[in-house]
Amino acid sequence: MQVNDFSLKNTLESGQFFRYSKTENWYQCSEGENTFLVKQDNNNLEFKGISNKKLAQFLGLNCNYAKIIKELSNDYKLLPALEKCHGLRIMQREPWETLVSFQCSIFSNVKKIMLNMKLLAEEFGRKNKRTYTFPKPGEINDLKKIKKCATGFRAKYIHNANKLVSKEYFEKLKKKNYSEAKTELMKLPGVGEKVADCVCLFSLGKMEAFPVDVWIKRMIE
């Protein structure tokens, strides 16, 4: 598949997504029920185990970034960031797994979030040929086991959210506007503004969402 001004590395490794491993040139990605391989060679994307359409959706390739980049380039202060993150896309992920990953992100760091997600998949998911699927809503239902996944004080958030959501819950959210969806998400335990915005932006297609974490705050300051 042909891609333009896209960087697989800068997209997958930007902290939007946490279940991947890199072997030589290939990335092995796991998201929800699926596990697939992707690699980039200049403007060409090679992939196995996923359809063209689903991959494009997942990696956020359907959005036209040229216009956005051009506009942002008018602010010279943003140039170093645009350079450093060239080719980064906003991904469109599976909402439940996205929610759990950002509940795990509270007072944590990327490396540990990746560990949490790996352990949760191994504990509650199904084994497939290469690794583990991520459990569906309702399937992360054992607090002790959640704690075993190094989730600490976040375990109860995940455990309770697991009882409150379903596939249908997220389908409804996708149809709501940004502010309604965010308000709804924030009713869940362990979901404040930041986590809600991450779920809105990275899995519900709400492009207005602007998650503000400590790093963004520091930059703004």
Added chain:
DNA sequence: ATCCAGGCGCAAG
């Protein structure tokens, strides 16, 4: 051995 980390919930002013 310390110390810190991509917020949240909750109690208090």
Added chain:
DNA sequence: CTTGCGCATGGA
């Protein structure tokens, strides 16, 4: 409404 504190755990 705003502020400040405690928080489980792995990694630096």
